[in-house]
Amino acid sequence: MMVVIDRSSDEPVYEQIARQIRDCVSSGELPPGTPLPTVRILASDLGVNLNTVARAYWLLEEEGFVRIRDRSGAEVLAPARKPAEQRERLCQDLRKTLARMHQAGFSPEELQGFAEHEIASLAKRLQK
Amino acid sequence: METRITWISLVVLLAIVGGLYFLFPRISRRGLLFGVYVGEEASKGEAARRITRSWYVGMALWLAASFAGAILAGVLFRSIPGSLAAVFLFPIGFLAEYLRAYRRARGLACEEAEPAAAAFIGTEEQKPLLLPNLAMGLGLAGGLYAIGYAWSHYSQLPDLVPTHFGLWGQPDAWRLRSFSTVMLLPIMSLVMGVGLGGVAYLTGRAKRAIRYRDRGVSFEAQQRFRRIMANFLAITSLLVTGMMAILSQSSIRVALKEDQALSPAMMILALILLVFALSGSIYIALKYGQGGSRLEKSAEDLPLTDGLADNRLWVLGMFYVNRDDPSLFVEHRFGLGYTINFGNPKAVALVCGFFGLIIVITIIVVLTH
Numbered sequence: 001m002m003v004v005i006d007r008s009s010d011e012p013v014y015e016q017i018a019r020q021i022r023d024c025v026s027s028g029e030l031p032p033g034t035p036l037p038t039v040r041i042l043a044s045d046l047g048v049n050l051n052t053v054a055r056a057y058w059l060l061e062e063e064g065f066v067r068i069r070d071r072s073g074a075e076v077l078a079p080a081r082k083p084a085e086q087r088e089r090l091c092q093d094l095r096k097t098l099a100r101m102h103q104a105g106f107s108p109e110e111l112q113g114f115a116e117h118e119i120a121s122l123a124k125r126l127q128k
Numbered sequence: 129m130e131t132r133i134t135w136i137s138l139v140v141l142l143a144i145v146g147g148l149y150f151l152f153p154r155i156s157r158r159g160l161l162f163g164v165y166v167g168e169e170a171s172k173g174e175a176a177r178r179i180t181r182s183w184y185v186g187m188a189l190w191l192a193a194s195f196a197g198a199i200l201a202g203v204l205f206r207s208i209p210g211s212l213a214a215v216f217l218f219p220i221g222f223l224a225e226y227l228r229a230y231r232r233a234r235g236l237a238c239e240e241a242e243p244a245a246a247a248f249i250g251t252e253e254q255k256p257l258l259l260p261n262l263a264m265g266l267g268l269a270g271g272l273y274a275i276g277y278a279w280s281h282y283s284q285l286p287d288l289v290p291t292h293f294g295l296w297g298q299p300d301a302w303r304l305r306s307f308s309t310v311m312l313l314p315i316m317s318l319v320m321g322v323g324l325g326g327v328a329y330l331t332g333r334a335k336r337a338i339r340y341r342d343r344g345v346s347f348e349a350q351q352r353f354r355r356i357m358a359n360f361l362a363i364t365s366l367l368v369t370g371m372m373a374i375l376s377q378s379s380i381r382v383a384l385k386e387d388q389a390l391s392p393a394m395m396i397l398a399l400i401l402l403v404f405a406l407s408g409s410i411y412i413a414l415k416y417g418q419g420g421s422r423l424e425k426s427a428e429d430l431p432l433t434d435g436l437a438d439n440r441l442w443v444l445g446m447f448y449v450n451r452d453d454p455s456l457f458v459e460h461r462f463g464l465g466y467t468i469n470f471g472n473p474k475a476v477a478l479v480c481g482f483f484g485l486i487i488v489i490t491i492i493v494v495l496t497h
Binding site: 001002003004005006007008021024030034036037040041042043044045046047048049050 | 249433
């Protein structure tokens, strides 16, 4: 996979890195067990600060997508059932996002269509 | 006889190195023109060709002047310093021609505000580079052995020790024994062995120049090229370590009158080193191009990203200065090989430390001779 940084974007660089890796993990492009480059190598290739890449890896670890290994490398994790407390927090996040989308003008039908579409693509990726 | 061989070697060296420098535009990465990123299309255009033609003419003249000077000084006056001065005319000419071409290429520069940065993440774990690690380890071991050998024989050395040797290894200059005179070669052996091994190691970990959305073609090309380059430098480093360690030990044996001249093994290694380093550089340059660019044929029209594409990060197209970038080594924008990131204090300290040691050793040599 290729990580591309757009420096003119409003999205912080660490978020751009985390988002692209997250997308590739959930699409199966980076299967579980794939080793990610060390913080130093990725920061060097992208020409960004070490802390920026480290922050992206920490975020991904917190979200359960990767496990940080020795020498600052990381490894892609397989989906696993997290503790109830963590799952409840994710449900709360989803509720909050749905409320924000509704507030931004999405109708309940549009929201439902969107959610069904996303769930169907996730199931399709998992079948692959 | 010795003067003639030295003179012929100088002229041959000028022909080989001069020829390689002359051909630098031919090995350039697509999109780059004399240290300036002009974009992939413009680098093939008529304006770029005019600048390149002018470079060939200018360089041919400098090379011819340098040859003529070296041959005249050697044939007419039998003067090695004269030939050497003429040979040094060539790097001056190279710099002048480069700066002229650089200034003209700036007019075609790609002024994109902030080029995208890209990195490729493969699904396979990167293999460690064994040879550069071995070269550093053996460089350290060889240097320490040379120091230990000189140290342990220091008290047995006579009052006069040889400090210079002729082409066939016979001593031809002596000085009073002193610690700096005796330890100079072993210390140099340590610095050069570890230093060159370190360069091979860092080359294997240099920043990669990725092309935008090329599905990993440039990544794979550079992985392969850096492995080749790092191994080439590591073998060069191993030869230097071997040669310097034998030279240190052999000079002590000559001083102790155990041998009449330096070991033939040292001479053989020096010759192998010279042939390997020169022919290897030419082969790598012509076969793989700048930074392995000839291995990325299917992607060479896609734009470069980040470091190599950002003209604002390069001073005179030669010095890469990016404080945010943790890279120590980055690919040259013109020519073969790698340079350091002058915006990284660690890289600057490393190079200053290495050259500082070489300068200190040179000062000791000058003061003790």
